[in-house]
Structures are given as structure tokens and as C-alpha cells.
Amino acid sequence: MPTKIEKDSHTGTDTTGHVWDGIRELNTPLPKWWLYVFIATVIWALGWFLLYPSIPYGSGYWHGLLGYSSRGDAMSGLAAIHEQHKDAMDKIAKMPIADIARDPKLMETAITAGRITFANNCQPCHGPNGAGRVGYPALGDDVWLWGGKLTDIETTLTHGIRSSDPDARQSQMPAFGADGTLKPDQIEAVADYVGVWWGVVPASTDTKAGAQIYAENCVACHGEKGEGNRDAGGPPLNAKVHLYDGSRAFIVSQVNKPQQGVMPNWNTRLDPATIKSVALFVHSLGGGE
Ligand code: HEC
Ligand code: HEC
Structure with a gap:
């Protein structure tokens, strides 16, 4: 219940006039330094709100008086x-x-x-x-x-x-099997011949027939000894590096119906x-x- 404002005799501070169960509330002011710092931070914050992008509204936001944006900052850095x-x-x-x-x-x-x-x-x-x-x-x-x-x-x-x-760059390995140029047993034979180079067919295998088929059909693009031919984009076949999976089964499928990789033009x-x-x-x- 409010009473008269009076000076507290103990601390020398004014009371607020509020009393609860006989206890009177002292009116201790905020320390001056605290108050000034508080006011300064409010002014500082208002300044930032005005200068920089801050308050969103409807379809946009306040861009700030400085016109700053982090995207613009990054773009000028890139430039x-x-x-x-x-x-x-x-x-x-x-x-x-x-x-x-x-x-x-x-x-x-x-x-x-x-x-x-x-x-x-x-x-x-x-x-x-x-x-x-x-x-x-x-x-x-x-x-x-x-x-x-x-x-x-x-x-x-x-x-x-x-x-x-x-x-x-163009080159087209023919589909020897699919177009009937080579019969299945001829394809098996040439796969043995190339497979020995690749180390996927025992070196002791009889490759005479395969060598003949290779000489007649493959030399133009893959070289006489399988060294490859860069003018035809023909990969070397005597190297242990393979464009595809390097198996004998793959040689058969490539001679039947070849894979032809595409590399995009970058111009x-x-x-x-x-x-x-x-x-x-x-x-x-x-x-x-
Ligand atoms: C007109 C050229 C041409 C002829 C002839 C040709 N090839 Fe090819 N061959 C290629 C090209 C080009 C590639 C690579 C395909 C690619 O780039 O995708 C290739 C790839 C291959 C590969 C896969 C190589 C790897 O590293 O995986 C094998 C195996 C192969 N040829 C075997 C043969 C055999 C055996 C013959 C003969 C029966 C033959 N080729 C005839 C052009 C030819
Ligand atoms: C979509 C897949 C793809 C992308 C992307 C690609 N390449 Fe290729 N690149 C290939 C294929 C497939 C071949 C082999 C083509 C063939 O079989 O003859 C190749 C072949 C090449 C070759 C020839 C190699 C040789 O032995 O002569 C070079 C060099 C190369 N690429 C470089 C690049 C560079 C550099 C880039 C990026 C700018 C690139 N490639 C992006 C698929 C790609």
C-alpha cells in the first residue's frame, strides 16, 4: 500500500513509497555509468540499423544507407x-x-x-x-x-x-561380329592373340590363326605389334593399360560390337x-x- 516518500534513515536513500508487510522499498537509482553505456548501445544499434541492411518488410528489406551487401562484397573480390x-x-x-x-x-x-x-x-x-x-x-x-x-x-x-x-577427332572401330566380317570362332582366335598381350590368356596358347586375323583386320588402327595408331585414335593393345576393363571377354565383345567413347568439345x-x-x-x- 503506497505511503509517503521519505528518506530511509539507515542508507540515506529515498523510499519509493511502496510497502509490503512493513518492508519499504528503496528507490536506488541505476549507476550513472551503466545508464550512459546503455543509452550509447541503443544509439549505436540505431546507427547500424540505418547504415546496413536490417529490417525486412513485405517483399524486401531496408538496404541501409551505405548500400552494403555481402554478395556485392564477394563479387567485387572476384572481379x-x-x-x-x-x-x-x-x-x-x-x-x-x-x-x-x-x-x-x-x-x-x-x-x-x-x-x-x-x-x-x-x-x-x-x-x-x-x-x-x-x-x-x-x-x-x-x-x-x-x-x-x-x-x-x-x-x-x-x-x-x-x-x-x-x-x-573421329575413328570408328568396325563391328566385325555384328556386321558378319568375322565369324565367332575367328573372334575367339583374335581375342586369344590380343589376350596374350594383355596377360589374360596363357602365353603357351596357339595364336597362329589369331595373328593372321589380326594382321588382316586390326593392324591399320592398332599397329602391327599392337603399338596403337594415334592417327586413327586406336589404343595400343600391347600395353597393360586398358581403356575398358581389360578382360578377354571384353576383347570378344569389342570385336563383336565396339564401344566408342565420346569426349565433349570444350570450344x-x-x-x-x-x-x-x-x-x-x-x-x-x-x-x-
Ligand atoms: C578403324 C579402326 C579400328 C580397327 C580396324 C580396329 N579397331 Fe579396335 N579400336 C579402335 C578404336 C578407335 C578403339 C577405341 C574405342 C574408344 O575410344 O572407345 C578401339 C578399341 C579396341 C579395344 C579396346 C582397347 C582397350 O584398351 O580397352 C580392343 C580390344 C580392340 N579395339 C581390338 C580390336 C581388334 C582385335 C581389331 C581387329 C579385329 C580391331 N580392334 C580393329 C579402332 C579400330
Ligand atoms: C562426359 C565425360 C567426359 C568429360 C566431362 C571429359 N572427358 Fe575427356 N574423354 C572422355 C572420353 C570418353 C574419352 C575417350 C574417348 C575415346 O574413347 O576415344 C576422353 C578423352 C580425353 C583425352 C584424350 C586422351 C588420349 O589418350 O588421347 C583428353 C586429353 C581428355 N579427355 C581430357 C579432358 C579434359 C581436360 C576434360 C575437361 C575439360 C575432359 N576430358 C572432360 C570423356 C570425358
Whole structure:
């Protein structure tokens, strides 16, 4: 029940006039320093609300007097990085690829750009660092379908292999079995001959008939001794590296009705400087010639 406001004799502080069960409430003010800090934080917060994006409303939000956005911040950071590399990428676009490889500073930029491009575009098919997988050639070894020189790789990337680009690398292994050129027993024989190279058929096997069939049908694209033929994109058959699964059953199925891998052309998706950069990166993986 409210009573008169009076000074408490013990503390010298005013009472509020409230009394409960005979206990009177003292009117102790907030410490001055606390009050000032509190007011300062309110003013500070109001300032931030006004300067920066803060209050949402209906279909948008208050953008703030400074016009700041974290997205804009990131974009200008990216633009700065592009600007920084622009000169180098412009030079790379104009230079023949072999000359870039002789310029250590340009190479640094190219390999960095190439590594990022590879991870974003090539890794899904060719595996991390071009380790390869069934049907997708490893890019770090010495075995090449179309060639491992810088210009070979640049051409492969630019136009693709069996892609829709008119200048794509083309080669078509015939379907010897499906079109009746070879009979099943002839296919078995040539599979034995190639299988010995692959180590999936005992070396003691009689391969005379198979050798004859190979000489008549396969040499043009795979070479006399299975060394491959890059002009025809024919993989070597005497190497222990295989484009597909490397089994004897696969040789039979390939001669019957071949797999023909497709590599996309990148000239519609990447600019010439980026294609050169990723070609330099692929070349640096270990198999470059
Ligand atoms: C959609 C899957 C796919 C993607 C993505 C892809 N490739 Fe390929 N690439 C292939 C296939 C399949 C072949 C083998 C084609 C064949 O069988 O002749 C190949 C072949 C190649 C070759 C030729 C290798 C040789 O031995 O001559 C190179 C070099 C190559 N790719 C690099 C790249 C690079 C660099 C990228 C990224 C810019 C890339 N590939 C993206 C599927 C792909
Ligand atoms: C006109 C060219 C051509 C002829 C002729 C040809 N091939 Fe091929 N062969 C290819 C090409 C190209 C490939 C790779 C297919 C691909 O890139 O997907 C290939 C792939 C293969 C492979 C798979 C290689 C691997 O690493 O997995 C085998 C096995 C093979 N050929 C066997 C033969 C045999 C045996 C003959 C003869 C009966 C023959 N080829 C005739 C072009 C040819």
C-alpha cells in the first residue's frame, strides 16, 4: 500500500513509497555509468540499423544507407581476382601453347586456372587428377589415344572426340561380329592373340590363326605389334593399360560390337585461354610428351 516518500534513515536513500508487510522499498537509482553505456548501445544499434541492411518488410528489406551487401562484397573480390589475372590470361589466349610452357610466370597462372577448371569440368569423367576409370582414359600415364603433346591435347579438348563438333577427332572401330566380317570362332582366335598381350590368356596358347586375323583386320588402327595408331585414335593393345576393363571377354565383345567413347568439345564452353590452361595442366600430370 503506497505511503509517503521519505528518506530511509539507515542508507540515506529515498523510499519509493511502496510497502509490503512493513518492508519499504528503496528507490536506488541505476549507476550513472551503466545508464550512459546503455543509452550509447541503443544509439549505436540505431546507427547500424540505418547504415546496413536490417529490417525486412513485405517483399524486401531496408538496404541501409551505405548500400552494403555481402554478395556485392564477394563479387567485387572476384572481379579484383579476375582483373589481377586478366593480363596473364590475355597473354595466354594469344600465345602458342608451347611458348606458354617456357614462361614460368605464365605457367603458374595457367596451371592454377587449369587445375580449377579440371576439377570443375573433367573430374566427373576422368577422376581426380585424371586417374581415369573404365571407358574414361587415365590422363597421367604415357599411353595416349590421340597424342600427349601440348598441341595434341589442346586439339582434343577444343574439338572433342566423336563429339558434335565438325572438327572432332573421329575413328570408328568396325563391328566385325555384328556386321558378319568375322565369324565367332575367328573372334575367339583374335581375342586369344590380343589376350596374350594383355596377360589374360596363357602365353603357351596357339595364336597362329589369331595373328593372321589380326594382321588382316586390326593392324591399320592398332599397329602391327599392337603399338596403337594415334592417327586413327586406336589404343595400343600391347600395353597393360586398358581403356575398358581389360578382360578377354571384353576383347570378344569389342570385336563383336565396339564401344566408342565420346569426349565433349570444350570450344563452346571454355574460352581459348582456359582450354590452353587445362591442356597445360593435363600435360603436367605426368604423361605429357
Ligand atoms: C562426359 C565425360 C567426359 C568429360 C566431362 C571429359 N572427358 Fe575427356 N574423354 C572422355 C572420353 C570418353 C574419352 C575417350 C574417348 C575415346 O574413347 O576415344 C576422353 C578423352 C580425353 C583425352 C584424350 C586422351 C588420349 O589418350 O588421347 C583428353 C586429353 C581428355 N579427355 C581430357 C579432358 C579434359 C581436360 C576434360 C575437361 C575439360 C575432359 N576430358 C572432360 C570423356 C570425358
Ligand atoms: C578403324 C579402326 C579400328 C580397327 C580396324 C580396329 N579397331 Fe579396335 N579400336 C579402335 C578404336 C578407335 C578403339 C577405341 C574405342 C574408344 O575410344 O572407345 C578401339 C578399341 C579396341 C579395344 C579396346 C582397347 C582397350 O584398351 O580397352 C580392343 C580390344 C580392340 N579395339 C581390338 C580390336 C581388334 C582385335 C581389331 C581387329 C579385329 C580391331 N580392334 C580393329 C579402332 C579400330
